[in-house]
Each structure stands twice: as C-alpha cells, then as structure tokens.
Amino acid sequence: MSVTPLPVTEHPALRNLPTAEPGAPEAVADRLLELAGPDAARLVGQLLAGGRRAAEATLAGVLKRPVTETAAVVDCLLTRTPLLTGAEAVAVILAQSGTRTVFGYPGTSELSLCDAVDRTQGVAMVNGRGDKESAFMAGGGSFLAPGRAAAILHGARGLTNGAGAVADVRRNEAGTVFLVGLPSSGSARFLPPHGEDNLLAAIGEFTSWWWQAPAVPAGDAAGAAAVAFVARLREACRVVRQAPYRPALFGIPQDVAEQRWIPAEALAEAPTPPAPGLPETEVVAAATGLLATAERPVILVDDYALRHDGVREGLDRVSRALGAAVLQVRYRRGPMLFERLRSEEVHGFAGWLNPYSPAHLELLDRCDLLVTVEDRNIYPRVVGPLPECRKIALNTDPAKVEKNEYMAPDDLLVPGDPGAALLGIASRLEQRGTAREQWFGPEVAATAMHTPEPAREPVVAARQRIVDAVAGLLSCWRNPVLVDDSQMFGGLLSEGYDGFPPGLRVFGGHGGFVGGGIPLATGVAIANPDADVLCTLGDQAFTNSFQGLVAAVQERPRITYLVCNNGRSVSLTKQSAASGPEWFGEGTRPFLHNVDDFDYCALASSFGIPAAAVEVPVGGDPAAVEEAVERLSAELDKAAAVDGPALIELRLPSDPDAWRGIWVTQGFETQRKVEA
Structure with a gap:
C-alpha cells in the first residue's frame, strides 16, 4: 500500500x-x-x-x-x-487544494509532473499502469470527495487512450483534475506524431473546463504569466469541487513543466474556496409557497441527488410536513444498480418509480405538484410520461432539466444545492405549522417491484439469497462502498436493495462504459483507505478492464472483486430476441457468447490475487442453491479477510429463465399504460 x-x-x-x-x-x-x-x-x-x-x-x-x-x-x-518549475507549482497547488492521490502512467512529457508530485508532502503519486486506468482511478478516487484524486496523462497518446474514461467520469459526475503533459511548445508546429492539433479543445468537450498553458514568455512578461498559470490551476482545482461535479483538463507543455520560471510570490495570494452553490432565498420561498398549497405532491429523486449532504434529511422533513410520496428513478436496462433511498431514512419513500404498477400510474395521475430532485434522466423513455400538473425542479445543473423538456413556463426551477434547498423548504413549512397525513396508500410501496414478466418462485428465491450473501458481506464493514460495472447482475442486486446495510455508498455506471468498474473501484479503495470496497462486475466488464488489477496488486488496497459470469451477454441476447429471430439467431450464434476457456480466476491468480469460483444454480434444486449460496458467503468472508485485493467468480446460468424480469427491452415513452 x-x-x-x-x-x-x-x-x-x-x-x-x-x-x-x-x-x-x-x-x-x-x-x-x-x-x-x-x-x-x-x-x-x-x-x-x-x-x-x-x-x-x-x-x-x-x-x-x-x-x-x-x-x-x-x-x-x-x-x-x-524559482519553481511549472511541475513544482502544480504539485504544491494540488496538495494545498486537498488532492491526496495522483494516478499516472509516466511518460516523457509528463515525467517532471510525476516526479514533483512524488516529492510533495500531503499527496501520494501512484503508478496506475495505464493512462485509461489512471483516468478511471482518479475519477473513482473522487467519488466520495470531489477533487480527492487527480490524474497525470500523456499528451497525446495517453489522453486519447483515456478519452472514454474522461467522458465516463464526466457522466458519473466525479470532480477530478486531469493534468496533461503536452509536447514542448517549441515542437508544437511539427506535430503529430507525439501530439494532436486542438487535442485539449476536442477532449475538453467531455469536461466542464479546460485550459492549455502557453509557452513561457521572455523578459518581464514571465511574471504576469506565472500569476496567470497559478490562477488557472487554482481555478481548475476549484471548479471540480463545485456542483455539478465534472472533470477539468489542464494542459502543460513539457518545457513549461520543466523550466524554472514561477516565483514564490506568485503563490502568496490565498486561493478562492469553491463556491457553495446555495439556492437563492427568494426561489426557495416561492417553492415553499407552491408546496404549501399542493394537496397531492409527489417528489421524484434521481440518484445523483444522494451525493449531496442534507438531501435525505430534507426529503424526510418535507415529506412528513406534506404527506408527500417520494419515489426514485429506476434504470431498467444498461447499468441498473445505483444508490437508493430507504424508507427508514425518508418517511414518505415508497420505492422505485415503476411504470408497470397501476398504483404508481394512478399516483401520478392524481398528483397536483411534481418535484424533481437532481434530475439527469427523467424523460419518458426512462420513467414514462410525467403528469401534466405544475412542477418544481431542484437541480445543480439546470441544463439537464431543460433537455428533458417537462418544464412549462409557469413551473419553477430552483438552481443550486438540492440538500440546502430541501432543508430550507422544510424549515419554512415547519414554521408555517404545515403537517398533513400521507395522501397515498400502502399499495404504492407494495407494487414498486411489480413486473409483467414475473420469474418463477424458485428463481426469485435464489436471486434473493445471492443478494443476502452480498448484503451479509457489506454489513460487516464499517465504511462499505459498492462500485458496480454490470448490467444483468446489477439489476439482480437492485431487486433486493432493501437488504443492503444503511450507510452503504453505491456508485453505478451512468456513463455505460462497460469496463470501467475495476479501475474506478480500485481508485476508490486507494484514495480512500478507510473505505471497504466491493466491485461487482459482469464478465464482459472484466475482460475490458482487467489491466486495472495491476495497480491493485501494486498498492494492495482492501477491495473485493465479484465477477458475475453467466456465459454470455444475457442482456443483449434478450434484446436481440425481442427484436426478431434474425438477430443473432435469437442468441444461438456465438457472437454474444463469452470466450471459450477464458478463466477469470486463473487470470486473477496470475496477477497474485487470491481467487475462487462459486456456481449457484439459480432456478434449480433449492437445496443445491442453498448449499452454493453458503459457499458464496464463505468465499466472500475469506476474500474480505485478505490484506489486499481478492476476486470471486460467481457463475450463474445464462438461461433466460434465471434472469426473467430483469432488463426492459422497450422504453416507457410509447404508452401511458405499459403492457408486458
């Protein structure tokens, strides 16, 4: 470590x-x-x-x-x-801003940056053993605290290799600085091969902020340039810590990094702290007024909201005051496991929003005020048609609300921190003495998991026992974190979310990058040594990311990788079968099958990672299932006791019967009453 x-x-x-x-x-x-x-x-x-x-x-x-x-x-x-070198200035500003781990895959143009960080107190330099892997690890390292981790990438090959990681980190809203070591400014006009024209501008489309340092000017102009360099880096460190959290790109030519040109006095001005992003008092008051007059309010939460302090308390207090129903967006295909509210945290929480439930559809039909909280994907394909009533949107990123097209001119947008907004609304409602009975019945919560495609009872029972085994491991940990990079397996785990322990942090793959889970989870574990990390991933995600295991072996953080091997891409097989028999022969052709003789445990063992395999015959003999789940629990306990990384391969059937009810092949936008 x-x-x-x-x-x-x-x-x-x-x-x-x-x-x-x-x-x-x-x-x-x-x-x-x-x-x-x-x-x-x-x-x-x-x-x-x-x-x-x-x-x-x-x-x-x-x-x-x-x-x-x-x-x-x-x-x-x-x-x-x-005078300081540019690299030294970068290292000390990162350390001062709160960055504690920097991942990189040292190359020529960024070598001085890696060396300067490695010599700086308060920040650790970790070889991520790959540029893409380093970018993912920095994103994962910043999940629990924006800006806690950063990455140093080579320009251009390292940044182009890591472009998908940068985009995924943005979609997952991890605030982290990506430092790009560019070729020397004197070589710029001869590029490529070592650089690319407009590289940062192009990749900067995946970030919220980018800047490329110019060549060091000669003479008296160097002093002003040094002040500007320091100011721009501090700005990068600040913006990644402000919601909505996004990565930032900071490009440094090799000569700018290696040359001594920054006087100490350029650092003497205190940096500006990140802006708190508090909502305006008048807008919070207006939202309170609308809520106070609503008779049947519904609050719809996207999981992004759960990254913010005060959201759970604010939802609980508002729902108690108004008797409001609180539902959470559920993703039904692609990555499906994300952090979720719990009924013991929020009084009015009734589970996932379920367009298959008649009770949920009736709830929305009767709703006279819909409140969305930190909406990113509340549009018809995901949640079905929204009610025609008036709406309030609490959001750190108003553009996301606008792109989802449900706000009318007389609806109210509350920009800023949603936790602060909810707490402000709750306080005002309580001061008014607002206290109403719950206006909806228990059938809303009871039908949150209703599906027109129910699985057989033995299948449901076996899947729940697998969730129980995973929950048992997480319950033994003081600071459990689950990073998911799966599709069908994540959907299976989300079915039993109520069994997971309170306080669990869950980070799913909003970017849909199959293959980011191992380095993301490894980054969480390395940058947050107090956390106990479980990485759940699919077989395809493993084959696309096992290079990330190298840094895990090197640094030896506490992390368990749980790989679900169901023999093929079950989700895409289901999708192709729904599209017609001509698609991959309804999954019978090997195009979507796993590689024959690819051994996940043997590969992990070759890295020096303890590994074991457990097969659970979901849908088979209940006694055999129970025996297999007991072995799974024992192997999870053994893996958690390892001083470093460990891996378990969970072998599950590819038979569609074992996965029935998981993965929706159609969106919810086409009709109000969704049929099977």
Whole structure:
C-alpha cells in the first residue's frame, strides 16, 4: 500500500529547523533554504500555496514563535527562494487544494509532473499502469470527495487512450483534475506524431473546463504569466469541487513543466474556496409557497441527488410536513444498480418509480405538484410520461432539466444545492405549522417491484439469497462502498436493495462504459483507505478492464472483486430476441457468447490475487442453491479477510429463465399504460 501522504510540516527541513530561539528573519530563512537544499523552491511553494497568512501560521507552529515574527521570515523567503518549475507549482497547488492521490502512467512529457508530485508532502503519486486506468482511478478516487484524486496523462497518446474514461467520469459526475503533459511548445508546429492539433479543445468537450498553458514568455512578461498559470490551476482545482461535479483538463507543455520560471510570490495570494452553490432565498420561498398549497405532491429523486449532504434529511422533513410520496428513478436496462433511498431514512419513500404498477400510474395521475430532485434522466423513455400538473425542479445543473423538456413556463426551477434547498423548504413549512397525513396508500410501496414478466418462485428465491450473501458481506464493514460495472447482475442486486446495510455508498455506471468498474473501484479503495470496497462486475466488464488489477496488486488496497459470469451477454441476447429471430439467431450464434476457456480466476491468480469460483444454480434444486449460496458467503468472508485485493467468480446460468424480469427491452415513452 502507498505510504500515507505526510503534511508539509513533516518535511525534514522544517522538522530540523531550530525552534523557540529568536533570530534574525534573514538567518531563519537562509537556514530553512539551506536545510531544504535542491528542494527549497518546492518546499517554500508548498508553504505559500495556501496564501501568505497560512505560511506565516505554519512557520509559527514549527518555530513556536508569534506570527508577528514569522511574517518577516516569509518576506525573506519571498526574495531568497529560487524559482519553481511549472511541475513544482502544480504539485504544491494540488496538495494545498486537498488532492491526496495522483494516478499516472509516466511518460516523457509528463515525467517532471510525476516526479514533483512524488516529492510533495500531503499527496501520494501512484503508478496506475495505464493512462485509461489512471483516468478511471482518479475519477473513482473522487467519488466520495470531489477533487480527492487527480490524474497525470500523456499528451497525446495517453489522453486519447483515456478519452472514454474522461467522458465516463464526466457522466458519473466525479470532480477530478486531469493534468496533461503536452509536447514542448517549441515542437508544437511539427506535430503529430507525439501530439494532436486542438487535442485539449476536442477532449475538453467531455469536461466542464479546460485550459492549455502557453509557452513561457521572455523578459518581464514571465511574471504576469506565472500569476496567470497559478490562477488557472487554482481555478481548475476549484471548479471540480463545485456542483455539478465534472472533470477539468489542464494542459502543460513539457518545457513549461520543466523550466524554472514561477516565483514564490506568485503563490502568496490565498486561493478562492469553491463556491457553495446555495439556492437563492427568494426561489426557495416561492417553492415553499407552491408546496404549501399542493394537496397531492409527489417528489421524484434521481440518484445523483444522494451525493449531496442534507438531501435525505430534507426529503424526510418535507415529506412528513406534506404527506408527500417520494419515489426514485429506476434504470431498467444498461447499468441498473445505483444508490437508493430507504424508507427508514425518508418517511414518505415508497420505492422505485415503476411504470408497470397501476398504483404508481394512478399516483401520478392524481398528483397536483411534481418535484424533481437532481434530475439527469427523467424523460419518458426512462420513467414514462410525467403528469401534466405544475412542477418544481431542484437541480445543480439546470441544463439537464431543460433537455428533458417537462418544464412549462409557469413551473419553477430552483438552481443550486438540492440538500440546502430541501432543508430550507422544510424549515419554512415547519414554521408555517404545515403537517398533513400521507395522501397515498400502502399499495404504492407494495407494487414498486411489480413486473409483467414475473420469474418463477424458485428463481426469485435464489436471486434473493445471492443478494443476502452480498448484503451479509457489506454489513460487516464499517465504511462499505459498492462500485458496480454490470448490467444483468446489477439489476439482480437492485431487486433486493432493501437488504443492503444503511450507510452503504453505491456508485453505478451512468456513463455505460462497460469496463470501467475495476479501475474506478480500485481508485476508490486507494484514495480512500478507510473505505471497504466491493466491485461487482459482469464478465464482459472484466475482460475490458482487467489491466486495472495491476495497480491493485501494486498498492494492495482492501477491495473485493465479484465477477458475475453467466456465459454470455444475457442482456443483449434478450434484446436481440425481442427484436426478431434474425438477430443473432435469437442468441444461438456465438457472437454474444463469452470466450471459450477464458478463466477469470486463473487470470486473477496470475496477477497474485487470491481467487475462487462459486456456481449457484439459480432456478434449480433449492437445496443445491442453498448449499452454493453458503459457499458464496464463505468465499466472500475469506476474500474480505485478505490484506489486499481478492476476486470471486460467481457463475450463474445464462438461461433466460434465471434472469426473467430483469432488463426492459422497450422504453416507457410509447404508452401511458405499459403492457408486458
């Protein structure tokens, strides 16, 4: 496992600096620079990265002297410190901003960036053993806290290799900085082969922000350019920490990274903190007024909302005050497992929104005010037609509401943090004394899992026992995190979500990138050593991402990979069968089958990862199922006890009967009453 990053005060030069004895500021500054040696510029840069006052306070703590004395020491350091390289400036700003792990696959143009990060206290440099893998790991490392991880990518081959990862990280809304080491500015006019014209502008379409540093200007202009360079990097670190969370691209030519051209004083101004994104008071008040007059409100939540503090409490308080129904969007094909609310958290929570349920359709028909929370995909194909009543949308990304086309001119959009908005609405409703009975009946929650394609009882029971085994593992962990990269298996697990432990964090694949799960989950585990991580993935996802296991072996985080091998792409087989017998012979031709003799356990073992296989005959003899599930539970417990990564291959039938009811082959947009 990587060594835990040290704070700047643990730098040997600071630890060996004489304390308590007063001395001339010049002498103290010179002694510090002498002790730091070749690392002097980077060390002073890191002291200053939080601004001048932070540097004075840090030195006061180290020297055990008043801040009034250390202010003079900082003055001396500003005039005596050598210039920083561009790479050193990048490293210290990342560390100051809260980035704790940087993933990279060192190459030529970005080698100085990797070296500078590796020498900087407070941030760990991890070889991700691949550019795509490093980009995914940085995204996963930032799931629990935006900006906690970053990646260094080679430009252009590394960034083009990782373009899919960058796009997937954006779709999954992980705020992380991607640093791109570009060819030297003097070589730009001769590119390709080592670079591409307009590379950052093109890949920047997948991000919320990008900037490419120009060549270092000559003469007096270099000072202003250094200030601009620092300001733009701080901006990148800030925007990835502001909702809606998105990645940012920061391009650095090799010569800009390696040259000493940034004076310490360019770092002396305190950075601007991320904007809180609070909703406007007047808009929250207007939303409260609409809710207070509604008789049959329904609140529809997308799982993106659950990334925000206060959402669960706010939903609970609002639903209690209004007697409102709270439902959550359920994705029925593609990736299907995402974090979900629980009835013990939110009083009015009635489960997944289910267009197959007559009770849910009636609920929407009777609804007189629909509230959507952090909508990303609330459009007819996913949720069916929405009611014609008035609507309120709480959202950090208003463009997503607009693209879903359900807001009328007199509807209300509440931009900003949805947790803050819900808590503000709840407080106002409570101050009004609003307290209503629940206006909907228990049949809404009871039919949340109703399907026109029910599976046989032995199949349902076997699938539930598999969920129980997974839930048993997660329940034993203090900080469980589940990262899913599957389709049918994720749908199976989502059926039994109520069995999962409270506090579980779940991150599914909104980008639909089959093959991102291993590096995403590995990034979560490496960047968050206090988390216990389970990565559930399909067989196709494993074959497209097992390179990510290399970094897991290298860093040895606590992570268990659970691979569902059902012999073929069951979801696409079902899709093709629904489209007609001419499509792949209704799945009988081998086009959608797994590779013969591909051994998941043997491959993992060859990496040095303990691995085991368990076959559960879903739909078969109940006694055989129970025995197999007991073995699965035992293997999960053994895997969790491994000091490092472990893998379990879960072999399930490819028979469509075992998967009946999972994966919808049609959208919900075509009719109000959805039939089988």
